[in-house]
Amino acid sequence: MAVIELADVSRAFTVTSRSGWRRTRREVRAVDGMTFSVEPGEVMGYIGPNGAGKSTTIKMLTGILVPSGGTIRVAGVDPSRHRLKLARRIGVVFGQRTTLWWDLPLKDSFAVLQKMYDVPLARHRENLATFVELLDLRDLLDVPVRQLSLGQRMRGDIAAALLHDPEIVYLDEPTIGLDVISKARLREFLAQVNAERRTTIILTTHDLDDIEALCTRVMVIDHGHQIFDGTLDGLKSSQSAPRTLVVDLAATLPPIQVTGATVIKTDGPRQHLTFPTNTSAAPLLAEIAANYPLVDLSVSEPTIESVITQLYNTA
Amino acid sequence: MIRAPAQYWLLIVMWIRSVLAYPASFVLMLVSSTLVNLTDFVAVLIMFSHITAFGGFSLGEMALLYATSSTALGMADLLTGSIERVGERIRTGAFDAYLIRPVPAFLQAAADGFALRRLGRPLQAGTVLVFALSKVDIDWTVARGIMLAVSLVTGTVIFAALFVLGASFQFVAIDSAELANSVTYGGQALTQFPLTVFGKEIVRAVTFVVPLAFVNYYPVLYVLGKPAPLGLPSWIGLLSPLVAAVMVALSSLAWRAGLRRYRSTGS
Amino acid sequence: MGVYWAIAVRSFRRFSTYRIATVSGIFTNSVFGFILCGVYLTLWHERPGLGGYDVSDALTFVWLQQGLLMPVGIFGASTTSELGERVRSGAIAVDLYRPTQLLLWWLSVDLGRATFQLLARGGAPLLVGALVFDLKFPSSVALWPLVVLGLLLGIMVSFAIRYLVALSGFWITDSRGMEQLALVLSLFFAGTILPLVAFPGWLGVIARATPWAATMQVPIDIWLGRNPGGTGAALLFQFGWLLVLLLAGQLATTLATRKVVIQGG
Numbered sequence: 001m002a003v004i005e006l007a008d009v010s011r012a013f014t015v016t017s018r019s020g021w022r023r024t025r026r027e028v029r030a031v032d033g034m035t036f037s038v039e040p041g042e043v044m045g046y047i048g049p050n051g052a053g054k055s056t057t058i059k060m061l062t063g064i065l066v067p068s069g070g071t072i073r074v075a076g077v078d079p080s081r082h083r084l085k086l087a088r089r090i091g092v093v094f095g096q097r098t099t100l101w102w103d104l105p106l107k108d109s110f111a112v113l114q115k116m117y118d119v120p121l122a123r124h125r126e127n128l129a130t131f132v133e134l135l136d137l138r139d140l141l142d143v144p145v146r147q148l149s150l151g152q153r154m155r156g157d158i159a160a161a162l163l164h165d166p167e168i169v170y171l172d173e174p175t176i177g178l179d180v181i182s183k184a185r186l187r188e189f190l191a192q193v194n195a196e197r198r199t200t201i202i203l204t205t206h207d208l209d210d211i212e213a214l215c216t217r218v219m220v221i222d223h224g225h226q227i228f229d230g231t232l233d234g235l236k237s238s239q240s241a242p243r244t245l246v247v248d249l250a251a252t253l254p255p256i257q258v259t260g261a262t263v264i265k266t267d268g269p270r271q272h273l274t275f276p277t278n279t280s281a282a283p284l285l286a287e288i289a290a291n292y293p294l295v296d297l298s299v300s301e302p303t304i305e306s307v308i309t310q311l312y313n314t315a
Numbered sequence: 316m317i318r319a320p321a322q323y324w325l326l327i328v329m330w331i332r333s334v335l336a337y338p339a340s341f342v343l344m345l346v347s348s349t350l351v352n353l354t355d356f357v358a359v360l361i362m363f364s365h366i367t368a369f370g371g372f373s374l375g376e377m378a379l380l381y382a383t384s385s386t387a388l389g390m391a392d393l394l395t396g397s398i399e400r401v402g403e404r405i406r407t408g409a410f411d412a413y414l415i416r417p418v419p420a421f422l423q424a425a426a427d428g429f430a431l432r433r434l435g436r437p438l439q440a441g442t443v444l445v446f447a448l449s450k451v452d453i454d455w456t457v458a459r460g461i462m463l464a465v466s467l468v469t470g471t472v473i474f475a476a477l478f479v480l481g482a483s484f485q486f487v488a489i490d491s492a493e494l495a496n497s498v499t500y501g502g503q504a505l506t507q508f509p510l511t512v513f514g515k516e517i518v519r520a521v522t523f524v525v526p527l528a529f530v531n532y533y534p535v536l537y538v539l540g541k542p543a544p545l546g547l548p549s550w551i552g553l554l555s556p557l558v559a560a561v562m563v564a565l566s567s568l569a570w571r572a573g574l575r576r577y578r579s580t581g582s
Numbered sequence: 583m584g585v586y587w588a589i590a591v592r593s594f595r596r597f598s599t600y601r602i603a604t605v606s607g608i609f610t611n612s613v614f615g616f617i618l619c620g621v622y623l624t625l626w627h628e629r630p631g632l633g634g635y636d637v638s639d640a641l642t643f644v645w646l647q648q649g650l651l652m653p654v655g656i657f658g659a660s661t662t663s664e665l666g667e668r669v670r671s672g673a674i675a676v677d678l679y680r681p682t683q684l685l686l687w688w689l690s691v692d693l694g695r696a697t698f699q700l701l702a703r704g705g706a707p708l709l710v711g712a713l714v715f716d717l718k719f720p721s722s723v724a725l726w727p728l729v730v731l732g733l734l735l736g737i738m739v740s741f742a743i744r745y746l747v748a749l750s751g752f753w754i755t756d757s758r759g760m761e762q763l764a765l766v767l768s769l770f771f772a773g774t775i776l777p778l779v780a781f782p783g784w785l786g787v788i789a790r791a792t793p794w795a796a797t798m799q800v801p802i803d804i805w806l807g808r809n810p811g812g813t814g815a816a817l818l819f820q821f822g823w824l825l826v827l828l829l830a831g832q833l834a835t836t837l838a839t840r841k842v843v844i845q846g847g
Contacts, residue, residue, distance in 0.1 A: 013580065064414040066579045080578065087417040099412050103333035115325055116418060144336070340756050347762030354766060358775035364782045366628040494606035497613040505617050513620035 002037035003168060003200050004061065009034045009070035011056050011224075030056040032224040034070070038217075040167070041198040043190075045215035045232075047205065049312060053224040054204045058170050061202070062092060075167050088117055091161035095173030098157055100145045106156050107141040110163060117164035124163065131159040134189050151182035158186065162193065168200045175207050187213040208305060222312050239307045239314075242274040244300045245281060250293035258287050269295075322418045326426035334431050341432065348435030352389075355507070356381055356443055370512035375450030376539060381507040382444035383463075383531035387470025388503040389436030395475045397428045399492050402485035405577065414578075421570055424482070451539070459538045462552060466534030469559040473530050474499060476562035479570055486573030502527045511544050518544050529558040585682060586690040593661070593694025598702070608706040611648040615707050618644040619715065625780075633779030639806050642718040643777050645711030646802045650733075653700040654797050655740045656772050657765060661692045662744035666761060669751035678842050684835050685745065685828070692741045700733070720805055728813055732804040735820035740797040742827035743768070749831070752838045767792075773799035779808070793823040 011031040017024055031053045038044055048054050059065035060072060063079030063086050072079055075089050100109040114124040132138050135155040140148060148156065154174060161169060171190075175183045191214055193199050203210060211218055211232060218235050220228040228235055245261060248270050255263035261275040261284050275284060281299050288294055334341050359381060363374045372380065401424055404410040413423040453459065481495020488494075502525070510518050510532050521527040522545070533552035536543055543551050622640040626632055635643065652658050665688055668674045677684055711717055720729055747764045751757035769775060771794035778789045778799045789795060800816050803809045809816035 059411065062415050064411050064578060068579075083414065084417050084419070087415055090415070092415045094408075094412065097408065097412070101329050101333060103336050104329065108329070108332070112325060112329055116322070116416065340759065343756060343759035344762060347759060347766060350766045351762070351769065354770050354775050357770070361776055361781060361785075362625055365632055365780070366625065369628070370624050488602050488606075490600060490602035491606045493603060493610050497606075497610040501610065501613045501617060504614060508617075508621055508624075512624040513617070517616075517620070 004038040045211035091166035330429035344432040370509040378447035385440035391474030470530035472559040476566040479566040483569035483573035589690040590694035666748035732801040
């Protein structure tokens with residue numbers, strides 16, 4: 001049974017704009033006719049440009065915001081009607097803002113959360129021990145939160161969101177501003193939690209490496225509409241984003257002429273060409289080798305960034 | 316709902332401990348907060364260097380009005396004053412964080428940023444109360460004693476309800492925090508004086524519209540055995556618990572309506 | 583000079599965006615105005631001519647004071663509290679490396695704020711009060727420039743005090759306590775709790791000699807024509823305090839700069 005179900009969910013806002021003394025009101029649909037479901041244990045990357053409707057969706061899924069149309073069920077309940085009840089079964093991490101107590105040691109925040117969520121003490125201790133171990137928090141427990149680095153604080157925030165064994169965790173930009181090592185450690189931890197506890201994870205991010213490392217499923221939205229829903233590989237092959245061919249020639253030449261490919265950049269004897277994903281590279285190579293002094297070459301696959309950019313542009 | 320006091324306590328203890336992490340700073344803030352409030356009463360003392368009675372009240376009687384009004388506002392401010400920052404929290408997004416926790420948003424908004432230094436006002440008011448009781452010759456009865464004690468609680472409740480009403484209005488007008496000050500801090504400034512000096516219309520308004528007169532004025536009239544204005548019965552002060560209950564009901568409706576509005580407009 | 587003008591204009595614009603806050607502020611000022619009028623009517627009824635004020639002077643004092651609290655910056659001057667915050671957080675170092683004078687920079691910011699608040703909020707309570715009570719206005723056109731000058735000096739004296747308090751953060755670890763103390767002093771000595779003319783005996787003498795008297799009581803007395811030594815002496819009094827405080831402010835800035843630049847903060 002699906003843990004999250006949306007049927008034809010919409011959310012409209014009235015926007016008042018002022019030009020001089022005149023005020024105009026118009027309706028903006030931040031989310032428009034969204035339908036999808038998430039199975040327990042899925043890790044879904046939820047991506048889209050700023051203002052696409054990502055945070056509006058998350059707010060509706062957590063019960064903060066009431067949808068203006070359609071139905072939502074999360075963990076079997078309507079989030080907006082049973083917000084407080086649902087709150088015990090979900091965990092939320094806001095990337096830029098901590099929900100920990102700023103002036104107190106990290107462990108104090110954990111202690112108050114145990115009481116707030118009525119976690120049985122034995123279970124709390126067990127969870128805490130696990131997270132301290134996995135997130136390397138031992139030396140941080142007695143440090144006031146304001147003295148923690150961004151990465152340390154994020155680890156604290158993630159542990160805090162998971163202490164009450166939530167069935168679903170929403171992570172909003174969990175790796176924003178972190179260094180490469182912290183990012184890797186965090187991803188590893190999330191993958192482990194998902195594998196061992198079957199926690200459903202919904203991840204909004206701009207960092208596509210997060211998606212690559214963690215997500216079994218990707219959903220792309222733009223202007224309140226789903227424009228893609230599937231696996232990461234599916235996303236890549238869904239778009240005929242151009243592949244790139246880099247050739248090194250024996251001499252610096254003017255842009256070479258090849259059927260089915262175009263030069264986008266020249267860099268001394270090195271020239272960059274693009275060609276569509278659905279065509280084979282072999283005939284191109286043959287043609288270049290026959291007509292030009294070819295020294296070396298490489299073919300690169302489209303990056304997720306370029307795939308998604310193209311998706312936004314065509315949608 | 317039975318859990319609400321425990322949840323509130325849980326949250327404010329965290330803030331008290333946060334403050335006590337810097338004890339020197341806390342003491343300094345507490346002292347200066349007490350001093351700021353003391354200036355109000357110094358004004359009364361200066362006035363009485365020129366006069367012997369103000370609107371029919373002696374210095375001791377004025378001190379009693381001041382102390383009860385200031386205690387009520389001070390306690391309400393201590394317990395629920397943080398809620399006036401709700402507009403600011405909506406703007407920064409902090410309010411959304413309340414809504415993902417299994418504790419009512421109201422309790423979190425009232426407890427968040429709980430400032431123990433606000434004890435300065437009740438402390439100062441308590442001192443003035445001792446001064447007042449030593450100076451005024453009250454014909455004590457059990458009923459009068461109970462009335463005085465009860466009025467401190469009901470006055471606190473009425474002011475707290477006004478704080479919540481003001482905060483609820485911020486769901487509609489996000490920058491309107493200062494507006495609520497006119498009934499809360501303004502109400503304290505008003506009720507520290509015998510209300511009849513402001514004229515009949517004001518007395519009517521603070522009896523029937525914004526029932527500030529029930530915070531301390533009518534109870535104190537009862538304690539002092541003075542007649543009530545507008546031909547009202549002298550026991551009208553005894554109604555203050557009823558007024559407080561009505562105010563709680565109203566403010567709770569307003570908060571719910573505000574929260575509903577926020578959750579269906581997201582702004 | 584151009585840069586400081588630009589800073590003041592930008593600050594003016596920034597404060598002009600808080601529309602609802604401005605309206606609700608005027609409402610609150612008016613409520614307090616009516617409360618104080620009730621109190622002062624009773625007080626001056628019991629003691630006519632108290633402190634040399636007649637009833638009309640006392641009521642006009644109330645509405646002028648309610649209009650001036652924010653522009654003068656008795657409380658709620660977010661500009662200098664922002665400066666204090668920058669000193670505490672260390673962000674001030676950036677300001678000290680700018681090719682502009684720190685004092686003039688923040689004076690410009692504060693004057694931009696004060697000008698907006700004076701225009702938007704200063705007159706409104708007076709208007710409200712004038713609808714209900716018989717208030718006093720300067721008797722001749724020739725007095726208006728003096729009123730404006732007195733107000734400008736008052737705002738600048740207030741700024742200079744707040745600037746020194748904000749800079750105290752360079753030497754005092756808990757400058758927020760200092761801000762609170764300064765608030766108490768300014769509430770007491772600027773005439774917000776009672777007109778300083780009503781302070782008895784030696785307390786009155788001291789109160790009327792402090793720089794806080796120059797921020798609000800003196801400008802209001804220029805309007806009312808009630809300065810004991812005449813308007814000229816009052817302006818001189820304000821100017822004297824302004825000079826002393828600005829020199830102190832500049833000295834503090836120099837010392838603070840040396841502290842930051844040499845010791846690295």
